[in-house]
Amino acid sequence: MLVLKRRKGQEIVIESPVTGMAAGFPGGAIRIRVVQTSDGSCSLAFDAPETHRIRRAELPAxxxxxxxxxxxxxxxxxxxxxxxxxxxx
Structure with a gap:
């Protein structure tokens, strides 16, 4: 598992190193933005192409x-x- 520290408003972009395809799939990058933080919790916004079918995601406690x-x-x-x-x- 990779743990990245980010502040509110910062973004993580996941792309394939070859041809710019996100994680090896066509359709572009997956973007994850930190939208809110508080003691012990974090809210993330996921933006991904339709091909990735990301509907809702929660980080385990x-x-x-x-x-x-x-x-x-x-x-x-x-x-x-x-x-x-x-x-x-």
């Missing part, structure tokens, strides 16, 4: 760590690094 997962002084010290990253990430 990023899971927030539970309070028990945030307090891990001694118990996390014995865990492997990969397990620790899975718990926090």
């Amino acid at each position: 990023v899971p927030q760590p539970q309070p028990a997962q945030q307090v891990c002084a001694v118990s996390c010290a014995s865990r492997g690094v990969s397990e620790l990253l899975q718990v926090q990430g």
Whole structure:
């Protein structure tokens, strides 16, 4: 997964590197514009050719760590690094 940071009003354009076709499909680029941001949420506007059939899109919520997962002084010290990253990430 690629995560891009953008501010309100900024745009992400997805095009194929060959012939300017969007993601390998004819019909042009997919444009994603950040239209609103607030604490913990983001609204995006998608503009894509008819061939892509994008009607509605929502980003899944990023899971927030539970309070028990945030307090891990001694118990996390014995865990492997990969397990620790899975718990926090």
